[in-house]
Every structure is written in structure tokens, then in C-alpha cells.
Amino acid sequence: MFQRLPDVAGEMVTITVDGTPVRAATGDTVAAALLAAGFDHCRTTPVSGAPRAPYCMMGVCFDCLITIDGVGNRQGCLVRVRDGMAVELQRGKREVGR
Amino acid sequence: MSAIDALRNEYDVAVIGAGPAGLAAASVAARAGLATVLLDEQGTPGGQIYRSITTTPLQSRAVLGADYWAGSPLVDELRASGAEYVPGATVWSLSREREIGVSIGGAARLIAARRVIIATGALERPFPIPGWTLPGVMTAGAAQIMLKSSGMTAGGRVILAGCGPLLWLLAWQYVNAGAKIAALLDTTSSANRRAALPHALSFLTSPYLLKGLRLLREVRRAVPVISNVIALKAEGEGRLRGVTYRTERGGDRMEPCDALLLHQGVVPNVNLAMSVEIEHRWDDVQLCWSPVLDGDFASSVEGIAIAGDGAGIAGAGAARERGRIAGFAAVRALRPEAAAQHVSAESAARQALAREQRGRAFLDLLYRPAPQFRQPSGDTIVCRCEEVTAQQIVDTVALGCTGPNQMKSFLRSGMGPCQGRLCGLTVTELIAQARGVSPQEVGYYRLRPPVKPITLGELAHLPKTEAAVKAVVRS
Amino acid sequence: MTRRAPDVIVIGGGLHGCSTALHLARRGIRALVIEKDHVGRHASGVNAGGVRRLGRHFAEIPLSVASMEIWHSIRDLVDDDCGFESHGQIKVAENEAEFETLRRRVEDVRALGFDHEELIDARELCELVPAISTHCIGAIVCRSDGAALPYRTTLAFKRKAEALGAEVIEGECVTKVARTGPIWRVMTQTGTYEAPIIVNAAGGWADRIAAQLGEQVPLQTIALMLMITAPMAPFIKPVMGATGRPLSFKQFPNGTVLIGGGYTGKAERDHNHTTLDFAKLALSARTVWDLFPVMRGAEIVRCWAGLEGRMPDDIPVIGPSATHENAYHAFGFSAHGFQLGPIVGAILAELIATGATNLPIAPFRIDRFRV
Numbered sequence: 001m002f003q004r005l006p007d008v009a010g011e012m013v014t015i016t017v018d019g020t021p022v023r024a025a026t027g028d029t030v031a032a033a034l035l036a037a038g039f040d041h042c043r044t045t046p047v048s049g050a051p052r053a054p055y056c057m058m059g060v061c062f063d064c065l066i067t068i069d070g071v072g073n074r075q076g077c078l079v080r081v082r083d084g085m086a087v088e089l090q091r092g093k094r095e096v097g098r
Numbered sequence: 099m100s101a102i103d104a105l106r107n108e109y110d111v112a113v114i115g116a117g118p119a120g121l122a123a124a125s126v127a128a129r130a131g132l133a134t135v136l137l138d139e140q141g142t143p144g145g146q147i148y149r150s151i152t153t154t155p156l157q158s159r160a161v162l163g164a165d166y167w168a169g170s171p172l173v174d175e176l177r178a179s180g181a182e183y184v185p186g187a188t189v190w191s192l193s194r195e196r197e198i199g200v201s202i203g204g205a206a207r208l209i210a211a212r213r214v215i216i217a218t219g220a221l222e223r224p225f226p227i228p229g230w231t232l233p234g235v236m237t238a239g240a241a242q243i244m245l246k247s248s249g250m251t252a253g254g255r256v257i258l259a260g261c262g263p264l265l266w267l268l269a270w271q272y273v274n275a276g277a278k279i280a281a282l283l284d285t286t287s288s289a290n291r292r293a294a295l296p297h298a299l300s301f302l303t304s305p306y307l308l309k310g311l312r313l314l315r316e317v318r319r320a321v322p323v324i325s326n327v328i329a330l331k332a333e334g335e336g337r338l339r340g341v342t343y344r345t346e347r348g349g350d351r352m353e354p355c356d357a358l359l360l361h362q363g364v365v366p367n368v369n370l371a372m373s374v375e376i377e378h379r380w381d382d383v384q385l386c387w388s389p390v391l392d393g394d395f396a397s398s399v400e401g402i403a404i405a406g407d408g409a410g411i412a413g414a415g416a417a418r419e420r421g422r423i424a425g426f427a428a429v430r431a432l433r434p435e436a437a438a439q440h441v442s443a444e445s446a447a448r449q450a451l452a453r454e455q456r457g458r459a460f461l462d463l464l465y466r467p468a469p470q471f472r473q474p475s476g477d478t479i480v481c482r483c484e485e486v487t488a489q490q491i492v493d494t495v496a497l498g499c500t501g502p503n504q505m506k507s508f509l510r511s512g513m514g515p516c517q518g519r520l521c522g523l524t525v526t527e528l529i530a531q532a533r534g535v536s537p538q539e540v541g542y543y544r545l546r547p548p549v550k551p552i553t554l555g556e557l558a559h560l561p562k563t564e565a566a567v568k569a570v571v572r573s
Numbered sequence: 574m575t576r577r578a579p580d581v582i583v584i585g586g587g588l589h590g591c592s593t594a595l596h597l598a599r600r601g602i603r604a605l606v607i608e609k610d611h612v613g614r615h616a617s618g619v620n621a622g623g624v625r626r627l628g629r630h631f632a633e634i635p636l637s638v639a640s641m642e643i644w645h646s647i648r649d650l651v652d653d654d655c656g657f658e659s660h661g662q663i664k665v666a667e668n669e670a671e672f673e674t675l676r677r678r679v680e681d682v683r684a685l686g687f688d689h690e691e692l693i694d695a696r697e698l699c700e701l702v703p704a705i706s707t708h709c710i711g712a713i714v715c716r717s718d719g720a721a722l723p724y725r726t727t728l729a730f731k732r733k734a735e736a737l738g739a740e741v742i743e744g745e746c747v748t749k750v751a752r753t754g755p756i757w758r759v760m761t762q763t764g765t766y767e768a769p770i771i772v773n774a775a776g777g778w779a780d781r782i783a784a785q786l787g788e789q790v791p792l793q794t795i796a797l798m799l800m801i802t803a804p805m806a807p808f809i810k811p812v813m814g815a816t817g818r819p820l821s822f823k824q825f826p827n828g829t830v831l832i833g834g835g836y837t838g839k840a841e842r843d844h845n846h847t848t849l850d851f852a853k854l855a856l857s858a859r860t861v862w863d864l865f866p867v868m869r870g871a872e873i874v875r876c877w878a879g880l881e882g883r884m885p886d887d888i889p890v891i892g893p894s895a896t897h898e899n900a901y902h903a904f905g906f907s908a909h910g911f912q913l914g915p916i917v918g919a920i921l922a923e924l925i926a927t928g929a930t931n932l933p934i935a936p937f938r939i940d941r942f943r944v
Contacts, residue, residue, distance in 0.1 A: 001234075001253040001356055005275055008155045008249030025248060027153055032248045040337055041233040046804035046828055047485045051336050053233035055482075057240035058146055059139060059550075060221045060367070062483060062515040063231075073515075073551070073803055073872050077243075080141060093804040093828040096704070097867040191851060199851055208851060375846070498732065504611060507618055507724035510827075515803055515874050547849060551803060551872040557858035558869075560851065 002035040013083035024081040031057060031064040031076035034087070042066050042076060043090040065090055101184065102202040105209055109135045111428050112198055112211035113181075114189050114370065117145020118414045119406025119421035120217030121172040126425025127215075128181035130440065132432055135211075136176065137187040137200055139550075143173050145219050145406075146239065147414045150247040161274045162246065163267075165309070165414070172418065191547030192216075192374050196401050199547065206556035213401050213428040216371055217421060220364040220407035223386070223467065224520045225260060226474045228331040230360065231482055234338025238268045238361035251277035254356025257341055258321075259283040259330055262465040263310065265361040270313045273320045280355060282317070283327045283343050285362065287468045294463035304457020329470065332358055362467040366408045369517055372545040374399055380538040383462050384411055385472065386523060387542055394427035395420055403427060412458055419451035473527050480528065481521040483514020491525060495532040502526055502543045515551055518543040579605035579740065581925060582759050582768040584747050584782050586610075587617035588723075588911065589903045590774035591730035591741070592918025595651070598737035600926050605766060606731075606739065607759065609746035610845065613727035615776055616910070619879035621799055621821045621833040622723045623812055624912045625662040626689045627715040628678075630888050632936035633913070634687055639932060640916035641689075641717070650915065652736075653729035656722030658826070660810035663702060665712040665864065671816040672711045679713060689715050704808050704867050720812050720823050723911055730914070747775070750785040752897060770899045770925055777842050777880040779890075779904030783939065787896045790905070790942055791885050796840035796847035796878040797833065797908050798854055803872045804828030813864070820860050830871060832861055835908065838878040847878035883907040884942075891917060891937035893924065901925065902939050 010025035015033065024033035031054040034042050041051035043065050054064035057077045064076040067088040072095060076087075111127040113120045116138035124136040144151040148169030159167055176183060184202065191199030196211045222237045229235065238258060244250045251272060256279050258269055265282070272279055301307055317323070329344040333352065340354040365386035368378060377398035378387040388410040395403045405424040406417035426444040430437045474480065474488045486509050499505050502512065502525050511525055512518040518525070522543050530537045581597055583590045586608025594604035608614075624644050626637045648654045666672035679692045690713050698705060698712045731741055745761035750771065752758070757771045773782040780792035805828050813822040819835030836857055839848040854876060861868050884890065884905040894900035901924060903917050910917075916932070923930045 002244055002248075002250040003253045005156070005161075005249045005251060005277075007157050009157060010155045010249075025155065027150070027155055028248050032244055032250065035244065036248070036250055045485065050231065050485070051233055052231060054236065055231075055240060056222065056237050056520075057243040058149075058221065060516060060519045065515075071870055078139065093806045095806050096808040097870070191849075193848065197851075498612075498728065501611070504613075504724070504728075507613070508728065513801075513875070515872075517875070546875055546877045547851075548873060548876065551874045553869075554802070554858050554861055554871045554873060555869050557800075557851070557855050557873060558862040560855040560858075562852055562855075 001038055002032070004036065013081055015081050015085040015087055017087045018089055026081065028081050029077050030066060030068060030079050030081055030085070030087055033081050034076065044092055046093040049092055100203065100205065101186070102205045102207050105135070105184065105200070105207060106133070108210040109133045110211070110432050111213045111215065112137065112209070113215045113217055115145060115217035115219055115406065116140070116143040116183070117147060117217060117219045117406055117417060118169065118172055119219070119417040120145065120215070121176045122418045122421030123215045123217060123405055123425040124181040124183070125175045125179040126422050127428050128179035130429040130433060130436055132429060134181040136181050136183045137189055138185055139188045141185050143176065143183065143185070144169055146243070148172070149243055154246050155249040156246070162271055163274070169414070188550050189370065190550045190552050192370055194374055194399050201552055201556055204553070204556065206552055206560050208560060212432060214403070215421070215424045215428065216402065216404045216408055217406045218367050218370050218408050219417070220411060221367045221519060222361060223363045223365045224524050225360040225362050225471060226478055226480055226488070226524050227360070227471065228478045229334065229338070230332055231479050232332050232334050232338045233336070234334065234356060235332050235358045235360065238265050238359045241359045242268050242271065245271060245275065251275055252357035252359065255280045255354060256357045256359065257281050257283065257353060257355040258359045259285065259327070259341065259343070260361040261286040261467060262361055262363040263461065264364065266313055266317055268359065268361070269317045269321055273317060279321045281353060282321050282323045283330065283341070284323055284325045285327045285330070285468060285471060286325070286465060288326055288346065290464050290466055294460050297460035297463060301457040301460035306457050306461065328468065362471055363465055364407065364411055365523065366410065367519065368408070369519060369545050369549040371397065371404055371408065372542065373547050373549050374402060376402065376404070378542070380536065381410065383466065385466065395424040396427065412455055415454035416451055419447045419454060422447040423451065472524065473531050474524070480524045481511035481514065483516050484510040486511040488528060491528045492532050495529055500529070500533060501541055502529060505529065506543060512543045517545060517549060577603070579603045579766070579768045581605070581770040581772060582607060582757065582766055583772040583774055584750070584759065585774035585776055585779070586612040586731065586741060586743065587615060587774060587776050588613070588727045588730060588914035589906070589917050590772070591727060591734055592914045593772050593774060593903060593921045594739040594741070595730050595734035595737065596918040596922035597925065598734050598739045600922055602922070602926060604734070604739045605768065606734070606741040607745055607747055607761060607766065608741065608743045611743045612731045612741060613724045616879045616881035617727045617776070618724040619799070619877060620723050620911050621823070621831055622720045622911060623662065623821055624657060624721050625715060625718040625812065627662040627713060627718055628664055628814065629909070631685060632888055634682070634685065635933055636913055636916050636920070638687060638689065640913050643915035644721070644912070645717070647915070651729040651733040653725065655726040655729055657719060658721070659717050659719035661701070661714055661716045662718035662812045662814065663698070663712045663714045664814040664816060665698065665705060665709045666816050667709055669710065674816060675711065675713050691716070701811060702809060702813065704865050706864050706866055709864070714811070718812065726914070747782065750782060757899070771901070772921060773900070773902045774904060776904060777840070777882040779882055779902070783902065786894050786900055788894060788939055790890065790939060792905055793883045794840045794842040795881050795883045795908070796838040797881055798836050798838050798849055798857070798876060798878040799831060799833035800854060800857065800873045800876045801832070802830040803874050805830060805871060808867060815860065815864065818860050819857070820864070822861060822865070830868065832857055840880055842880055845880070847880060849876050849878055881906070881908055889937055890939045891920065892934050892939065895938070895940040
């Protein structure tokens with residue numbers, strides 16, 4: 001749960017998360033956009049199915065793994081949002097062929 | 099032409115990481131006429147300390163503070179230097195012959211360099227408390243990135259916990275931004291205050307003192323600070339709902355919260371350097387692995403230097419000067435005829451470095467994390483990727499796995515995508531504790547490339563370049 | 574420090590060394606294993622874990638068939654299932670010429686009296702391995718082959734051997750081996766150990782031990798490269814190989830996929846050091862790209878290469894020394910020794926205890942290299 005400060009500049013775009021439209025700022029990473037939109041978690045682990053959310057935001061923890069435009073296991077904190085981007089939360093092991 | 103195709107087959111100097119050290123090193127090398135490339139994973143320059151310095155949506159410069167904005171001139175310097183700056187470039191391998199595996203936009207390539215300066219900086223020390231994997235628990239650095247890059251602050255009830263300058267800096271930035279912090283749980287141990295005292299005198303002459311004192315005062319005015327915290331537990335099922343803490347005085351208290359921001363210092367990000375088998379040694383003050391370097395920051399592998407916090411934690415100012423010094427060393431090696439021109443600039447950098455390092459010893463000792471926060475027990479998760487607990491590590495030592503690599507093979511700790519970045523130190527220290535030997539003797543995970551994952555497709559379509567082949571042979 | 578003198582000193586704490594110690598212990602013979610690093614540090618602990626009879630050199634087939642029986646009840650031997658899973662091994666043919674090679678192979682194996690290799694057509698291949706590229710026209714399958722976890726297996730053999738009375742010393746490198754009368758003196762940098770019988774199971778360094786016995790062998794130390802992916806949803810059960818190009822491909826229960834098969838990096842055995850060759854790993858990746866289209870976006874999270882001993886004819890050295898009594902060899906497994914581990918230890922123990930073995934080991938004699 002993150003909120004934007006009041007006097008912050010930026011254009012907004014729309015991405016979808018599991019099909020639901022979500023507003024994000026052009027400078028946001030996918031991970032930041034999910035946190036701002038109030039998503040509780042971005043994936044469940046392949047080992048135990050435990051829910052995880054972004055932890056380090058700098059590309060070292062790999063807890064923000066997410067499927068972006070059909071490609072799985074992307075680090076959401078390293079990918080900037082783009083209008084029309086399709087994000088899917090990753091559940092358990094990555095699906096073969098994605 | 100795509101960014102990956104635009105790279106040359108070979109450069110004089112390849113700098114990896116665009117934080118203060120990388121920016122400074124690339125600028126020095128390029129200005130001296132060397133063909134220089136600066137490869138960085140992020141989309142914009144600045145590394146982590148100067149994250150989003152060219153794109154932050156924050157309108158008021160007062161929120162992040164003057165130290166942050168001191169990074170701007172470094173970016174300007176880079177842009178004017180003639181270095182080839184390549185953002186969005188993930189370096190996944192480096193060989194002893196200085197062949198670099200890099201990916202941009204889903205395509206990979208091998209390029210060569212005559213000299214490599216690793217400036218991949220630091221990451222936050224793992225903070226393995228019970229419940230640290232719950233959604234809602236993040237690092238203080240993560241919150242700082244959200245602030246810098248997106249102008250966002252954590253909502254609801256926010257608690258900061260841990261120790262070290264960055265935790266206080268984040269608190270101060272939140273106060274500046276008008277964001278509320280419910281409490282700061284300070285785990286700085288009282289034993290450390292006594293240990294740091296002998297170094298207080300040099301700290302008095304350091305650049306950190308006045309800034310630090312003012313910052314602490316302003317935070318304490320706005321945020322309830324609980325000192326001498328000796329235990330922490332993140333509570334919640336599937337999501338953080340609070341934190342239980344205990345101070346030296348005893349008694350557990352549960353504070354509800356929506357966000358728990360943890361920090362207990364930063365440590366060198368050793369993965370790339372160790373994957374080339376650069377010699378490291380255990381630093382028992384900073385409690386981490388630091389590379390063994392000479393006065394020019396050259397490592398044990400010829401032609402590869404390490405600048406910045408990756409050379410040992412010393413802060414942004416020191417990183418900048420180390421970057422310059424490593425850059426000058428590359429110039430001396432590759433354009434010896436031009437060496438004389440740079441003598442005074444290099445000397446100035448060394449003097450500046452000495453100034454920046456004054457007072458670090460005091461900070462190092464004061465903020466040395468307490469053992470219970472480095473060596474967890476029981477069900478506390480140690481390896482986040484593979485969900486291996488502290489108890490499993492300790493039990494496996496008893497089975498005869500006496501080192502991190504046997505531990506890795508047996509329990510899979512360290513085999514996840516983060517390659518031990520969030521568990522390696524903990525595993526080494528737990529094994530050391532269980533065996534009663536030093537971390538130096540225990541060692542660390544044997545790290546191999548790719549140090550960041552690459553796709554099968556990227557590898558399958560790796561173009562073979564003549565220069566890369568030549569570089570392997572030349573050595 | 575006094576310790577009861579062992580009956581046998583085993584040089585090398587890999588799978589073959591530990592297996593030998595275990596089988597000796599089962600016969601009441603006391604073994605001391607001396608390992609220069611730690612048990613399973615090299616090839617034994619970091620290989621692809623293939624447990625196969627498929628595709629073996631004819632000389633190895635009898636040993637491999639016997640070893641497979643042990644694998645199927647490995648828990649009885651070492652109190653650990655070693656992560657052994659048996660979903661078959663398959664070797665695909667990508668074109669008619671390769672299929673013909675496989676067909677002839679199966680004929681030859683059957684002619685020797687073994688029926689573990691079966692030829693299958695494209696239809697059955699697709700049923701067994703839906704993810705295989707449709708250009709593959711057939712394969713050989715060994716239905717009860719499989720794979721196990723190499724480090725866990727090696728450690729299990731070590732622990733069971735110790736439980737039955739063997740001793741394992743780690744971190745001591747054997748520097749000299751010499752005979753004085755009926756006793757072998759085995760020297761490390763820190764100590765001297767004595768026993769009437771020695772076994773050379775020193776893997777990628779075994780030629781040096783053999784040389785101490787006056788036996789020169791053309792062993793080459795190689796660094797076989799492997800890669801592993803992030804966890805993926807389960808899509809394949811058998812272990813896969815190819816005919817026209819190197820491949821070893823399997824998915825573990827945790828979802829990770831291991832890709833290996835025979836490309837080598839650079840080996841520097843004096844420093845326990847291997848260097849990866851990404852240009853060659855790219856070839857491995859290309860093979861998987863061609864054979865398993867669903868893997869095209871898979872992520873490689875780690876690559877590595879272990880140190881292994883290879884003989885020029887690609888079969889090991891197993892059997893007594895040709896120059897000395899009471900000395901035995903088990904090395905040079907040339908990238909396919911893991912599955913043979915359980916039986917080789919039994920063979921050596923049988924040789925040591927009785928002077929002979931039931932299994933045909935003549936093809937593996939050390940003096941076959943003598944000009």
C-alpha cells in the first residue's frame with residue numbers, strides 16, 4: 001500500500017493486471033505500480049505457494065517476479081510501465097511456454 | 099539498429115554500474131580518450147544512491163536533501179565526457195579474459211574490454227527476522243526507491259526498524275515529505291556505542307557529523323523512536339499486520355502496522371566479482387565480504403578493478419573518488435603517454451577520498467548489526483527463494499555439510515534466482531556459529547555466471563564475435 | 574594421533590570412493606577414505622544425475638544393468654532414496670539417418686542378450702513426451718531408467734559407510750603413495766597412513782595416483798558444463814537425450830530444468846577451477862530451443878562445470894593394478910559414472926575380499942593403454 005505525494009508530476013498510463021485496468025505513472029516500474037494500486041502480493045512462490053510482494057525494489061531479491069505481456073519471471077522492479085501493458089500475477093511455478 | 103547491436107565488439111574500458119563510482123570512472127576514462135562503455139541495468143543513471151536523479155517526479159528538492167542532488171554534476175560530467183552510456187543493460191557474465199556477457203531488451207551478446215571496472219555497488223544486508231517474507235515487509239532502501247522514482251510513500255501505519263544511517267535518512271526524507279511514521283525501532287546495540295567511542299574523535303572531523311546530528315534531531319522531533327531493540331518479529335498470515343518487538347528492558351510489545359521497513363546497513367554486492375573468482379576476504383568489522391584490492395583498486399584478476407561500495411562500504415563520496423582513481427589507473431595502463439596530464443587530478447581524488455573516509459570507522463562500529471539479527475534461529479526463513487529455515491541450516495551442519503556449497507547442494511539454499519544475495523551472509527555466519535569457526539574459514543557460495551538470469555532464447559541466439567574469440571586468446 | 578589401522582585406503586571421496594568404502598564395510602573390511610577437498614566436491618556432486626542404462630558402451634552394459642537393480646532399492650543400501658526417480662530415459666532421433674542409427678543400436682543390444690532398450694516411433698514419442706518438437710521421428714526408450722540427486726547420493730554413501738565402520742578424512746590431499754614390503758604408505762601434506770591395500774578412486778586426478786604405481790594412463794581432466802532454469806510447471810517426466818548432438822535434459826520435481834550433455838569448458842585441475850564457455854553453452858541452448866519449443870522463454874539461473882576424468886576410449890578403468898598387488902583402480906568414468914557408482918564399489922569390494930568378481934571387467938583393465 002503506497003500512495004503518491006500530492007505535488008508529484010507525471011503522465012498517467014493504463015495497464016491491466018490479471019485483466020483489470022490499473023492506472024500508473026509513466027515513470028513507475030511495474031512493481032511500483034502494483035504497490036500503488038494496493039495489490040497485496042504479486043506472486044505466490046513455487047516452493048510453498050506463500051504470497052510475496054516486492055521487497056528490495058532494486059533487482060536483487062527476485063520477489064517481484066511477474067508475467068509481463070505473456071513473458072513470465074520478469075523482475076517487475078526493472079520494467080517500466082507502458083500504456084496497454086498486460087501484467088499477470090505469477091502463481092507457483094512459471095507456466096511452460098510463457 | 100537495436101541497442102545490443104550498437105555495442106562495439108571491443109572497448110578500451112568497460113565500466114559496469116552507473117552509480118557514483120561508475121559515473122566518475124567512465125567520465126575519467128572517456129575524457130582521457132579511451133573508448134569507454136558504461137553498462138547499467140537501470141533505465142536511468144545514478145545507481146541506487148542517486149536513483150532516478152534525472153527523472154524523479156518529486157518537485158521539491160528539499161524532500162530528498164542536498165546530498166542526493168550532489169549526484170547531478172556526476173551525470174552531467176558523464177554526458178560531457180564522450181563515454182558510451184548504455185542503460186537497460188544487464189551484465190550476466192564476466193570472464194577472467196574480460197569477456198562480458200550482456201543483455202539488452204531480451205537479446206544477449208558477448209563483448210570484450212581491455213580493462214573492466216566493476217562498480218556494481220552494494221545491496222542491503224539481509225535482515226532475517228521471523229515473518230520477513232510477508233507482503234508488507236520491505237527494505238528501507240525499497241521505500242527510498244519508491245520515493246525517488248515514483249514520489250510515493252508507504253501508506254497506513256508505517257514502522258521503520260533496524261540501524262544505520264540510511265534508516266535515519268529515509269525517516270528524515272519521509273518527515274520532509276510530510277509522510278507519517280508511527281515508530282522507528284532502533285536496533286543499534288548499546289554495546290556498540292561503547293565500542294565506537296574510541297573512534298568518536300575522528301568522527302568529529304568527518305563530513306558526516308554535523309549533517310548526521312541535525313538529521314537525527316529532526317527525525318526524533320517528528321517520529322517516536324524506541325531504542326535498544328533486541329528482538330523483532332513481523333506478524334501476520336499472508337500479509338503483515340504488525341510487528342512485535344522487545345527492548346533491552348524486556349517485555350514484548352506488538353505494534354500494528356501496514357508497512358514494516360527494515361534496514362541494518364549495506365554490504366558489497368559481490369556476485370559479479372566473485373563469479374570471476376576475484377579474491378575476497380571476510381571483514382569482521384563490517385561483517386561482510388570485501389574484495390582484496392591494491393591502491394588503484396585493482397583486484398586479484400588482471401585488468402579488473404572494483405570501485406565504489408563494491409570495494410568496501412564507504413559511502414557515495416568515497417565511491418566517486420574511488421571511481422576516479424580506478425579510471426586514472428586504466429588511463430595509465432592503456433595510454434601511458436598521457437599519464438603525466440592526470441597526475442594532479444588523481445592526487446586530488448586521493449586526498450578527497452581520505453577526507454570522505456574520515457569517520458567511517460565510527461559509523462561502522464556504531465551500526466554493526468547485533469548477532470541475533472544476523473544469525474536467526476528456528477523457523478525463520480534464511481533463504482527466501484527456496485524457503486530454507488535457520489533450523490534446517492543448523493541441522494544440516496550436524497549431518498556433515500560444513501560449508502555453504504555443501505549446504506547449497508543439500509538444501510538448495512542459494513540456488514534460487516537471487517544467487518545468495520539475500521541469504522549468503524546469513525548462511526555463512528550460521529555455519530560459522532554452528533562450527534565455532536570464523537566466517538573466513540567457512541567461506542561463501544561458489545558463484546557462477548549468469549549472475550542474473552538470462553533466457554534460453556538469449557543464450558541460443560548469442561552471436562559469436564571475432565573480437566570476443568580474440569579476447570579469450572589474448573588474455 | 575593413534576587410530577586403528579585400516580584394511581584398505583581409498584584415495585578419493587567421490588561416489589566411487591565412498592561406494593567402495595561402503596561395500597567393503599558391508600563385508601566387515603575397514604576402509605579409510607582420504608579426500609582432498611570434501612566428499613562430492615567434484616564430478617560426483619555436480620553432475621547431471623542421470624541414472625541410465627541407455628546408450629552405454631557395450632562393455633558397460635552388464636555393469637550398468639546390475640547397478641540399476643541396486644538403484645531401484647537404493648534406500649535399502651544407504652538409508653536414503655537419494656532423490657532417485659524412475660520415469661525412463663529417452664534418446665530422440667531428429668531425422669531418418671539418426672533413427673536408423675538407433676534402430677541398429679537396439680538390434681545390437683538385443684543381440685547381446687539385453688532388452689532394456691526399446692525403439693519407439695513418433696507417435697509413442699509424442700505420447701511419452703508431449704513437449705518434444707514434432708520434427709523428431711522416433712527414439713530409444715529405457716522405461717525404468719531415471720535420475721537422482723548427485724550430491725545427496727554421494728553424501729548418503731559416505732554416511733552409510735561411516736555408520737558401518739568406514740572412516741572418511743576430508744581436506745587432505747594424497748601426495749605420495751609408496752610400498753614398503755606388504756604395506757602401502759599413503760602420504761598427505763599433513764600425515765601418513767598405512768594399509769595393506771589401496772584403491773585409486775581419485776577421479777580427475779587419478780592418473781597421478783596411478784603414476785605413483787608406475788602406471789601411466791592418458792587421463793584427461795575435463796570440465797563438463799551444465800545449466801539449470803528457474804522452476805517451471807511440470808511438463809516432462811523422462812530424462813531426454815539426442816542422437817546427433819549432445820544433450821541431457823531433465824525436469825526435477827521442484828520444477829527446475831537441467832540442461833547438459835557434453836560441452837566442455839576449460840579445466841584447471843590444480844586450482845579446482847573450471848571456466849565456462851558461453852559460446853558452447855549457446856549450442857546447448859540451441860539444441861533445447863530446437864527440440865523443446867516450449868522452453869524458448871525459460872530462464873537460465875545458473876551454469877557450472879565440474880571436474881571429471883576422461884579416458885580416450887570413453888570407458889573407465891576398473892580393476893586391479895597391473896604393476897602391484899593389493900592395489901586397485903576405479904576412475905576415468907568419462908562423464909557417465911554416476912549410475913555405475915553403486916555397482917563399482919561392490920565390484921571392488923568383491924575383488925578385494927575374494928580376488929575375483931562375477932561381472933565382466935576385462936574391458937576396463939588399466940593396461941589396455943600400454944602401447
